Structure formats: structure tokens, C-alpha cells
Amino acid sequence: MHILLFLLGLIAAFGIWSWRIRMAREGAREAFKLAQGAANLPRKMAFRYKASQNGLSLIQDPREAAAILLMEIARARGGTLTERQSETIEREIVHHFQFTPAEAEELAAHAAWVTNTAPSPAETVRRLSNLIVSSPVLGPKEVIDLDAMLVAVSEAEGTPTRDQLALLQMYRDKAGLKT
Structure with missing residues (x-):
């Protein structure tokens, strides 16, 4: 009988310790998530500030301009963004900007919001092309890479339309690229 009680006690002790270890592991996981969120807080706050503002004049980051x-x-x-175009934009952002997929999705969402309230596409391309070309942190390679990114997005749904080609040409003219 005392052996049975001893085994029952061991099983209960093992169960209690495994439960406590599982709870500690879940607590550590939650603490890690909080720390990760705190690390991204300055960027999120800057995004929220910019989101509350309006206009292309607030854009200073060349990556943000490129996403727009x-x-x-x-x-x-055609005015609406297709799933294939969205995937292409996010893939290009991840590849060229070294963003995580979540960051690329957030930047693409911000770019979509800005384009909803931006002036005409031609005016937007003109202003943002000037910002990109005059940026001191970008060299000729990045300007050419952006042209390749723009071409990839324009070809996401097949052959580019005349409007897409006109915007591409406008960027190339501002960037001094020959086609």
C-alpha cells in the first residue's frame, strides 16, 4: 500500500512540475512578444504620426517613396490593386529593402493609403522621383534597382498598359535612365 501511495505521489509531483515548467515557458514566450513589440514601437509611432498627417510633402524616406x-x-x-500585384510589390520590398514579410505588408498598406489621398499619379511620380534621385543615401545602383522593381510590378498582370509605361518613362526621365 505504501508503494502505491509513493508512486501516486511521484506522479502528482511530476504533473505539478511539468505544469509549472509549461507555465514558465508560456510566460517567457509572452515576455518575448512584449519585448519584440516594444522594439518596434518607435517605428509604429512614426507610422501612426505620418498616417495622421496627409500629403506627399511628409515623405522623406526613399523606401517609403519607392513603395508609393x-x-x-x-x-x-485599372485603379484597383490585384492580388498578384500586391504579392509582387511585397516580394520586391522584401527582396530589395531586406524587410520582413510583415514589414513589407505594412509598408505596402501605408503606400496604398497614401495613393488613395495623393494627387494625380503623374504628379506623385514626378515628386517622388525627385525625392529618390536627390536622396544622398541612394546611389545609381539603387535607382536602377527601383526601375527594375517598377517594371516587375507593371508586368505582374501581363504586358504593361500605356498608363503604366507613361509613368515608368516619367521615372526614367527624372532618374536619367535611357531605355
């Missing part, structure tokens, strides 16, 4: 150009090229096809 990608969105304008995609929307020049």
Missing part, C-alpha cells in the same frame, strides 16, 4: 511609386504603377493598370 510601386503602388502608383500597379494602380495605373
